Amino acid sequence: MAAPTVAKVTSVFRQKLFKDKVALVTGGATGIGKTITQELLYLGCNVMIASRKADNLKAAVTEIQGNLPGCDVRWTECNIRKEDSVKKMVSTTLEQFGKIDFLVNNGGGQFYAPTSEFSLKGFNAVVETNLTGTFLCMKEELNQSCLLSFMQT
Numbered sequence: 356m357a358a359p360t361v362a363k364v365t366s367v368f369r370q371k372l373f374k375d376k377v378a379l380v381t382g383g384a385t386g387i388g389k390t391i392t393q394e395l396l397y398l399g400c401n402v403m404i405a406s407r408k409a410d411n412l413k414a415a416v417t418e419i420q421g422n423l424p425g426c427d428v429r430w431t432e433c434n435i436r437k438e439d440s441v442k443k444m445v446s447t448t449l450e451q452f453g454k455i456d457f458l459v460n461n462g463g464g465q466f467y468a469p470t471s472e473f474s475l476k477g478f479n480a481v482v483e484t485n486l487t488g489t490f491l492c493m494k495e496e497l498n499q500s501c502l503l504s505f506m507q508t
């Protein structure tokens with residue numbers, strides 16, 4: 356007897372619950388963001404993933420398309436710390452998909468170090484990414500389109 360096929364992507368929610376919705380996921384090429392992206396695709400969303408590293412984004416799109424054949428996942432480069440880059444990310448997504456229903460503010464991170472050894476430049480990089488970057492994404496989404504925003508950082 357053949358071994359049962361194990362689904363690579365599943366959800367506790369009904370498949371196609373978000374049919375034809377559009378989601379924009381920052382940091383969607385890696386880690387938690389990639390997992391969120393795949394669940395949204397499984398639920399029927401079309402998804403734009405965005406972050407700084409084009410190589411990561413391209414590799415993620417290829418991997419995800421292998422896991423979920425026929426899904427519509429695309430990528431665009433963006434540094435969420437830069438306002439012009441965020442504006443371009445949002446306008447590119449709207450040009451390609453026509454709307455944005457969900458914004459997932461997943462892009463971000465931190466350095467692991469004792470406070471005594473943490474440089475001000477490093478601290479500022481974390482604040483500019485997690486706080487300012489998330490603010491810029493939410494502001495631009497609200498100005499150009501978005502209905503719902505999920506905070507994570």
Ligand SMILES: CCCCC/C=C/C(=O)SCCNC(=O)CCNC(=O)[C@H](O)C(C)(C)COP(=O)(O)OP(=O)(O)OC[C@H]1O[C@@H](n2cnc3c(N)ncnc32)[C@H](O)[C@@H]1OP(=O)(O)O
Nearest residue numbers: 463464465466467468472473474476477478480481484485
């Ligand atoms: C503490 C428990 C938390 C548990 C919950 C959270 C878990 C997680 O977040 S899991 C991991 C998430 N992923 C990451 O953190 C991935 C890496 N993070 C990023 O890429 C973030 O965007 C970033 C904001 C943390 C980094 O931004 P980025 O602009 O890419 O940073 P730079 O490389 O340009 O560095 C800026 C500046 O900071 C200096 N620096 C490097 N390491 C440290 C350190 N340990 N402490 C202080 N400062 C550090 C770095 O040297 C740069 O300065 P210059 O070298 O003078 O340019």
Ligand SMILES: NC(=O)C1=CN([C@@H]2O[C@H](COP(=O)(O)OP(=O)(O)OC[C@H]3O[C@@H](n4cnc5c(N)ncnc54)[C@H](OP(=O)(O)O)[C@@H]3O)[C@@H](O)[C@H]2O)C=CC1
Nearest residue numbers: 382385386387388406407408433434435461462463464508
């Ligand atoms: N793992 C954990 O235990 C926890 C994680 N978190 C948060 O969840 C989120 C995802 O973390 P995780 O999946 O673990 O880590 P990852 O490092 O895999 O994900 C971080 C993502 O953020 C992107 N990113 C970082 N800086 C920028 C930027 N300036 N502009 C655009 N994108 C950026 C990275 O892409 P690129 O480098 O290509 O820009 C990367 O894809 C982060 O915000 C993290 O702080 C929160 C609590 C716990």
